[in-house]
Amino acid sequence: MKEKLYIIKIGGALIDDEELLNEFLEQFSDIKEKKILVHGGGKLATILADKLGVEQKMVNGRRITDKDTLDIVAMVYAGGINKNIVAKLQQKKCKAIGFSGADANLIKAKKREHAEIDFGFVGDIEKKSVNRKLISKLIKLKLVPVFSAITHDKKGNLFNTNADTIASVIAQALSSKYDVELLYCFDKSGVLEDVENPESVIKNISEEEFSFLKEEGKLHKGILPKLENALGAVKNKVNKVFLIKETELKNHIENHHAGTEICL
Ligand SMILES: Nc1ncnc2c1ncn2[C@@H]1O[C@H](COP(=O)(O)OP(=O)(O)O)[C@@H](O)[C@H]1O
Numbered sequence: 255m256k257e258k259l260y261i262i263k264i265g266g267a268l269i270d271d272e273e274l275l276n277e278f279l280e281q282f283s284d285i286k287e288k289k290i291l292v293h294g295g296g297k298l299a300t301i302l303a304d305k306l307g308v309e310q311k312m313v314n315g316r317r318i319t320d321k322d323t324l325d326i327v328a329m330v331y332a333g334g335i336n337k338n339i340v341a342k343l344q345q346k347k348c349k350a351i352g353f354s355g356a357d358a359n360l361i362k363a364k365k366r367e368h369a370e371i372d373f374g375f376v377g378d379i380e381k382k383s384v385n386r387k388l389i390s391k392l393i394k395l396k397l398v399p400v401f402s403a404i405t406h407d408k409k410g411n412l413f414n415t416n417a418d419t420i421a422s423v424i425a426q427a428l429s430s431k432y433d434v435e436l437l438y439c440f441d442k443s444g445v446l447e448d449v450e451n452p453e454s455v456i457k458n459i460s461e462e463e464f465s466f467l468k469e470e471g472k473l474h475k476g477i478l479p480k481l482e483n484a485l486g487a488v489k490n491k492v493n494k495v496f497l498i499k500e501t502e503l504k505n506h507i508e509n510h511h512a513g514t515e516i517c518l
């Protein structure tokens with residue numbers, strides 16, 4: 255039987271709230287099984303860019319990343335946020351080790367090609383981009399890898415890659431070796447039938463249901479790329495994928511269900 259591995263993704267809103275982040279990292283540290291953390295931080299990058307007067311533009315859930323923006327996101331994601339999370343995890347006796355995709359060539363990306371839009375320094379990744387063997391070795395050493403949303407092309411360039419995609423692709427790459435459960439933790443209790451009603455959690459979503467909800471206009475902004483990445487994971491043999499509320503991590507792990515499960 256394959257060993258259990260949790261791959262857990264957190265995003266902007268949580269990272270920007272010190273109390274909530276501490277509570278989440280407490281619950282994360284308490285997980286007994288093997289685990290990996292992936293973080294974004296888009297909200298903080300936008301705040302810093304505004305302070306520096308660098309205009310920001312998102313297209314299809316991805317940040318157009320010119321050179322100035324790349325400098326900002328590398329600083330914010332691979333620098334401040336990553337190192338802060340690692341320090342907080344050490345305080346909670348979790349042996350965290352922080353990475354960008356460039357470190358030890360862990361995640362290699364290709365510049366995003368698009369017929370009409372130049373995304374700049376945005377990197378796309380796939381299963382084979384991930385250094386699966388080295389990540390497995392780190393986990394075996396009882397280290398807890400913490401990934402930021404920065405990748406590289408092995409030609410000396412850093413890239414900005416959506417953190418939901420990084421979590422999905424790492425989960426896909428490690429699923430041949432581990433029984434992977436991928437958890438997207440965010441500020442809602444799951445995918446909601448009505449985004450204004452926290453009680454309206456949809457328990458299961460398949461590709462068909464996703465298309466239906468999209469057509470009905472019930473999914474907006476960040477939830478769209480999150481669900482696309484979650485569906486990409488189940489289609490590529492990731493055993494379990496859930497979208498849950500950040501504060502529900504412990505409850506989900508102990509009681510096996512909270513939030514929305516993504517199904518084939
Ligand atoms: N039907 C829906 N169910 C849940 N969230 C939704 C829905 N439609 C839109 N959203 C929005 O998607 C957001 C999550 O995406 P995002 O902000 O990108 O998360 P993160 O930064 O944590 O990755 C929610 O906070 C919510 O505002």
Ligand SMILES: CC(=O)N[C@@H](CCC(=O)OP(=O)(O)O)C(=O)O
Nearest residue numbers: 265266294295296316317416417
């Ligand atoms: C290419 C691209 O869009 N990258 C994302 C990476 C950060 C991220 O994904 O952050 P959240 O998870 O907090 O949204 C961005 O710069 O916003």
